Amino acid sequence: MSEDQPRPKTVFSIEEPPIELMIQRIDERLKVLGLTDRQASIRATGLPDAIREIRRFKRPGSKRMIQLAKALETTPDWLGGYVDHQRGKVWLESTESALPIYGVADLPRDIPVFAASVDETAPAFFKDIVEKEHSIEVKKRLYVMCFGYNFNDPIDFARRPPRLAKRDDCYGIIIHDDALYPRFEISDVLYVDPRRHAAPGEYALVRIKKEAIPDFKTQGEWAFIAQIDPDKSERLDQPWALRVFNPDLRFTLDRRTVAEAHRIIPWSELLSL
Incomplete structure (x- = not known):
């Protein structure tokens, strides 16, 4: 050529x-x-x-x-x-033998994760169930952190940590508000244990009774995440003593309005540390 x-x-x-x-x-x-x-x-x-x-x-x-x-x-x-x-x-084909774990990819992804269905007007009921001694400004900050969740319709599935190898009742929740910043950030996924009671200083997903909410319209439940006030004793005859960080507010909630308070599981516990 x-x-x-x-x-x-x-x-x-x-x-x-x-x-x-x-x-x-x-x-x-x-x-x-x-x-x-x-x-x-x-x-x-x-x-x-x-x-x-x-x-x-x-x-x-x-x-x-x-x-x-x-x-x-x-x-x-x-x-x-x-x-x-x-x-x-x-x-993994089964969670029955989820331990030992050799890498993150070995963790099965089967923990249901729920997200909020945000309604701009519905959370206004929250200002009426917070104890009366709190100021209007405090109530306004508190009720905007309450969201509607449909706990029958997960949006995703999270990996199953070793600690939850044989638990079929735990679930995940997505943070939608900066009320607990810097402890938790918006879009963080938290693992929730519906069996254990949250002690003072721990965090809980507080789920509100439907009958406590006038004109209840959402298909799911209203709930919010807060710290159980570490400086208050946890007595069943007293209102819930709760705390958020952004801004730093302490408030009480009538126990008659709370359906359940599910404990947020710390990462050290999830990883069996």
């Missing part, structure tokens, strides 16, 4: 696996993880339609494949149908 003649272009062709195989493998991982299309899509991209688009035979790009594989706890190569094996075991 003469040096003056142009070199022929080399063309590389990669045969794409059928998208039906990708859909089949997505379904396999959804079943193992106990997720819906919407839950997995939100976990991967923050949007609800990622998997629905694939079911419409729209092949995702490489970035989207990596996001989906991470959310489904597998590899992009396996999810896309390019290989027949997953690299390493990334989930």
Whole structure:
């Protein structure tokens, strides 16, 4: 070939696996993880339609494949149908033997996580159930940190820490307010134990009785997170003594308005330290 003649272009062709195989493998991982299309899509991209688009035979790009594989706890190569094996075991089939744990990826993701359905006007009832001696300014700050939660509809699932290996009643809650900053920040996921009583100095998710709320409209429950006041004795014949940090406020709540106060589990306890 003469040096003056142009070199022929080399063309590389990669045969794409059928998208039906990708859909089949997505379904396999959804079943193992106990997720819906919407839950997995939100976990991967923050949007609800990622998997629905694939079911419409729209092949995702490489970035989207990596996001989906991470959310489904597998590899992009396996999810896309390019290989027949997953690299390493990334989930456990049962929580009965959740210990010992060799890495975060070995923790099953099956703790339901609940988020608030924010209503700008509904929390106004809170100012009426806080003890009367508190000022209007305090009441205003307190009732804006109370949110409506639908405890029958988790938005996601969190990994199961070693301490909760055989517990089927614990759940997660997402922080929506900065009332406990800097102890907890907005968007933090907290693990909640509905069995144990929160002692003074510990934190609790306080769930309000429906009958205590005039014109109750939400489908879920009204609840908020606070510290049990460490400087007050915990007596059943006394109002709940609670505290938030931002700003630093101490207040009491009539026990007749509280349905349950579920303990927030510290991370040191979750990790069995």
